[in-house]
Amino acid sequence: MIKKNIVFQKLNLKFLIVLFFGISILNSTNGQNFEGVLTYELTYTPNTNRNNSSELSKMFGNVLKYYIKDGHYKLLQFDNERLISTGIYSNDDNRLYIDEAGDNTIMWLDCSYDLEGLAELNLEREQFEVNGYNCQVLTITTSTTKSTLLVTSDISVDPASFSRHNYKHFNDHLEKVNGALSLEMIISGEEYDIEMILVDIYEQKLSNKTWQLDIEKTVVPEPREFDSKAEPIKGYEKFYSYLYNNLNYPRSARKMGVEGIVYVSFM
Numbered sequence: 001m002i003k004k005n006i007v008f009q010k011l012n013l014k015f016l017i018v019l020f021f022g023i024s025i026l027n028s029t030n031g032q033n034f035e036g037v038l039t040y041e042l043t044y045t046p047n048t049n050r051n052n053s054s055e056l057s058k059m060f061g062n063v064l065k066y067y068i069k070d071g072h073y074k075l076l077q078f079d080n081e082r083l084i085s086t087g088i089y090s091n092d093d094n095r096l097y098i099d100e101a102g103d104n105t106i107m108w109l110d111c112s113y114d115l116e117g118l119a120e121l122n123l124e125r126e127q128f129e130v131n132g133y134n135c136q137v138l139t140i141t142t143s144t145t146k147s148t149l150l151v152t153s154d155i156s157v158d159p160a161s162f163s164r165h166n167y168k169h170f171n172d173h174l175e176k177v178n179g180a181l182s183l184e185m186i187i188s189g190e191e192y193d194i195e196m197i198l199v200d201i202y203e204q205k206l207s208n209k210t211w212q213l214d215i216e217k218t219v220v221p222e223p224r225e226f227d228s229k230a231e232p233i234k235g236y237e238k239f240y241s242y243l244y245n246n247l248n249y250p251r252s253a254r255k256m257g258v259e260g261i262v263y264v265s266f267m
Contacts, residue, residue: 033158038066039200045193056192060084064196069206071161088211094164097213098222106213107222111167117143118169121176123151130183138177142169148186155181 042064044056051059061077061084068074071091077084086099089111096109120141127134133152140147157179165171187194213219232239253259 033070033161034155034201034203035069035206036067036201036203038068038198039202040064040066040196041199043195045195046191047189047193048191050191060194067206067210068157069210072211074210088213089165090211091161091164096167097219099214099217104217106217106219108219109167109222111165111170114167114169116145116169118172119143121169121172123176133183135183136177136180138173138180138182140169140173149182150184151177151180151182153178153180157181 040063042057042060042062044053044060046052046056058079061079063078063080065076065078066073067076073089075085075087077086083101085101088097088099089095090097094111096111097106098109099106118140120139122139122141124137124139127136129135130150130152133154135150135152138149138151140149156177157174159171159174159179162171162174165174181198183198185194185196187196
């Protein structure tokens with residue numbers, strides 16, 4: 001096992017960040033796939049009077065631990081030592097499982113798609129050094145967010161191991177930076193900002209039990225809100241034409257004058 005304690009200085013990023021879990025996948029500095037635990041510290045700055053920083057920490061945590069191995073990851077969010085939630089991504093079924101502490105249900109997300117359109121993914125060419133790491137700035141713009149990450153090619157992961165992880169455009173992000181690590185982020189929202197700083201890298205072997213779910217809890221899909229109602233792929237005009245040309249009305253029912261109404265809904 002190799003333990004590396006890293007405390008990064010606060011960086012003056014031009015833009016604030018909104019990103020899925022606010023972090024990138026990490027790897028070891030020797031270029032091989034990282035296997036172990038990464039720890040981030042989180043601080044909050046309220047933008048409204050609804051919550052103070054202490055309340056936000058209790059809701060969302062002030063420590064994030066990231067377990068990573070071969071296209072799998074596990075996220076643990078803590079308020080000090082109190083576990084708030086667990087997130088497990090499995091490359092086997094391309095799902096993210098979310099387990100909130102105290103709940104009897106685990107919800108999963110299909111990571112094969114994302115509802116937010118990706119508008120721009122820009123990696124600045126200029127490189128600079130932070131605590132011995134060669135860094136660049138990555139900007140991600142979607143239909144609803146704009147994110148900026150400080151990434152380093154010195155710590156990276158093989159993007160192919162997350163090639164199906166399209167949720168929050170995670171695969172697009174990793175391919176753009178060749179799997180590079182995010183060292184520090186500022187996540188901005190309407191109600192509060194979050195600053196995330198990598199403070200510890202701990203390399204260790206992780207067993208397959210790391211990705212196991214709580215078998216005593218019920219696993220269900222998480223409902224998602226869609227921008228538009230479901231409709232036939234080729235539109236209603238061709239759909240109605242298909243029904244008209246392929247409708248099979250039994251001769252016996254037609255002779256007897258049997259008729260009725262069939263209700264169909266799309267999910």
